Amino acid sequence: MNTVKPIANTLFTLMQSYRVTIRKAINANELGLNAMHVRCLHIIAGNKGCTANDIVNQTQRDKAQIARLVKELIGLNLIDKRASEEDKRSYILSFTVQGNELFNKLLNAEQQVNELMCQNLTPQQIQAFSNVASIMSQNMQV
Amino acid sequence: MNTVKPIANTLFTLMQSYRVTIRKAINANELGLNAMHVRCLHIIAGNKGCTANDIVNQTQRDKAQIARLVKELIGLNLIDKRASEEDKRSYILSFTVQGNELFNKLLNAEQQVNELMCQNLTPQQIQAFSNVASIMSQNMQV
DNA sequence: TCATTTGGTTGATAAAATCAACTATATCAA
């Protein structure tokens, strides 16, 4: 045997644990969103003048899926879209007041999960972990 | 801002990259299985006298989901189930000859993905990564 | 200016995950 299976397996387990835990945290906070909604909100929060396409690129998901997630977020009154000036095919996504509020609650919930997840780990370990994960992702790009 | 979003985000990205890459590798090898099938096979390979319940416990998935995956693997003639002697409610899962063959091909494909994924990383980094991931998973158990 | 590419939407469908109910066997405590 080699390290192949362990890494993939470890990753799956970690993701599953994360999914379950964050779901609980989110439910507990009655925010009514799923993991992909949350990712979208983060990307919108992190990119000035964010478009649906930015989300597609940053998540590597199907654009149909993103279009629907964005639609739902608009339906939930968490974000708005307005026509882009530069490119008339695009729409700029931004938070509504409620979206902003909710996003803050969300950051809080995540903060809690994060603290739970990072117990017994030093900042150096966490940093190294993130670095390796990024490198791995990059290695698989192409 | 703190490290909350980055870690979750990094993890999502990594998993998505992995999913996409392993799927390509598996398709390329014409094995016709998905990620959960593969996980099941690994668990069967790794546990002597493996039962469906072992898979449920190790993956944290719904038992209905596992029951169906197992059924499919049996349908594909990759595994067999036989009644357990100790517990008449259980069935022991094991590879068929074809299952064994395929599992070897699979290990090969994974080996390739693994090499790709671990480029530019030292064994120490990889080891540390796995350790941290395990600790994180454990932190979220309960 | 015409062909090609890109951002976004939608319909259809497939794949994955979850919930609830149920059977049969096991286990445990009175």
Next chain:
DNA sequence: TTGATATAGTTGATTTTATCAACCAAATGA
């Protein structure tokens, strides 16, 4: 020993996510 409770596994129904293909309108570029 028996009766209550828990466990392993199966199945049906449903929901959630993900993917594919076709399409429109605007942008790009030879």
